[in-house]
Amino acid sequence: MKGVGHHRERALMAIGRTKLGLPAVLFGFLFFIALLLGPVLFIFKDSSGDAALTRSRLMEMSDDETELRAMPHGLSGESHASSIPFQILSWKPRALYFPNFATPEQCQNVVKLAKSRLRPSTLALRAGETEEGTKGIRTSSGTFISSSEDSTGTLGDIENKIARATMIPRDHGEAFNVLRYEIGQRYASHYDAFNPAEYGPQKSQRIASFLLYLSDVEEGGETMFPFEGGSNMNIGYDYEKCIGLKVKPHQGDGLLFYSLLTNGTIDPTSLHGSCPVIRGEKWVATKWIRDQGQGFI
Numbered sequence: 001m002k003g004v005g006h007h008r009e010r011a012l013m014a015i016g017r018t019k020l021g022l023p024a025v026l027f028g029f030l031f032f033i034a035l036l037l038g039p040v041l042f043i044f045k046d047s048s049g050d051a052a053l054t055r056s057r058l059m060e061m062s063d064d065e066t067e068l069r070a071m072p073h074g075l076s077g078e079s080h081a082s083s084i085p086f087q088i089l090s091w092k093p094r095a096l097y098f099p100n101f102a103t104p105e106q107c108q109n110v111v112k113l114a115k116s117r118l119r120p121s122t123l124a125l126r127a128g129e130t131e132e133g134t135k136g137i138r139t140s141s142g143t144f145i146s147s148s149e150d151s152t153g154t155l156g157d158i159e160n161k162i163a164r165a166t167m168i169p170r171d172h173g174e175a176f177n178v179l180r181y182e183i184g185q186r187y188a189s190h191y192d193a194f195n196p197a198e199y200g201p202q203k204s205q206r207i208a209s210f211l212l213y214l215s216d217v218e219e220g221g222e223t224m225f226p227f228e229g230g231s232n233m234n235i236g237y238d239y240e241k242c243i244g245l246k247v248k249p250h251q252g253d254g255l256l257f258y259s260l261l262t263n264g265t266i267d268p269t270s271l272h273g274s275c276p277v278i279r280g281e282k283w284v285a286t287k288w289i290r291d292q293g294q295g296f297i
């Protein structure tokens with residue numbers, strides 16, 4: 001009897017366990033399914049617009065919002081990580097756009113410095129060229145200002161930022177050429193680098209140009225790259241035509257492009273110019289950056 005009772009007891013306990021365990025089993029099953037499907041759902045969610053937005057927002061975050069890990073640095077390095085936002089506009093030529101590179105106040109300071117010193121812009125002449133013969137190619141007015149002439153420190157701060165953005169030391173830059181274009185004024189397409197075959201032997205060469213737009217322009221005044229991406233190179237391009245990639249000036253934004261290819265020869269696609277201003281006025285500060293230090297700061 002003991003044996004029968006014992007079996008009955010165990011059977012009852014088993015039933016009892018089964019009765020008590022059913023919700024738990026169900027819960028476990030659902031939990032298992034959730035575990036299985038969770039990552040799948042997450043992948044779908046991740047490829048949605050929301051997740052993409054979150055990702056791009058994270059990439060946009062300024063230094064104040066994200067903590068960027070700083071590394072041990074060398075003697076000339078920096079103690080913190082920082083970001084200078086940029087957009088690649090083109091690989092042919094290598095051209096980068098830097099939104100909000102300078103503040104409106106910095107731009108106004110530079111315009112104020114330059115305003116009383118403006119003279120008609122000039123051109124570097126090729127062998128055999130004359131001022132008279134090149135009239136109309138560059139019709140803006142402008143002035144050269146070096147950072148040492150600016151007691152507000154604005155030009156020095158901008159130079160430092162350009163050096164950090166390009167990783168080309170600050171003393172490789174020429175003085176700023178601050179330009180004003182009024183309605184109808186322009187700069188026909190040209191190269192910033194000097195081809196020794198046309199200009200004779202050069203002590204140093206321009207590697208890159210950094211343009212800081214000091215004003216918005218209502219209409220026209222774009223910086224143009226007619227041969228961008230290799231286009232228009234075989235059409236007998238008229239150097240006064242405003243075609244190709246056009247960059248609309250916005251106050252405080254920067255444009256960097258390289259005049260030399262990585263092998264040191266002139267990039268034919270770096271041809272560029274300024275379209276005529278149609279409405280408003282254009283102010284821009286150009287910094288030409290050379291392969292040799294300029295021996296000043």
Ligand SMILES: O=C(O)CCC(=O)C(=O)O
Pocket residue numbers: 177179187192209211221222223224272273274284286
């Ligand atoms: O004004 C511009 O947008 C272009 C200026 C330029 O081509 C230059 O300074 O070399």
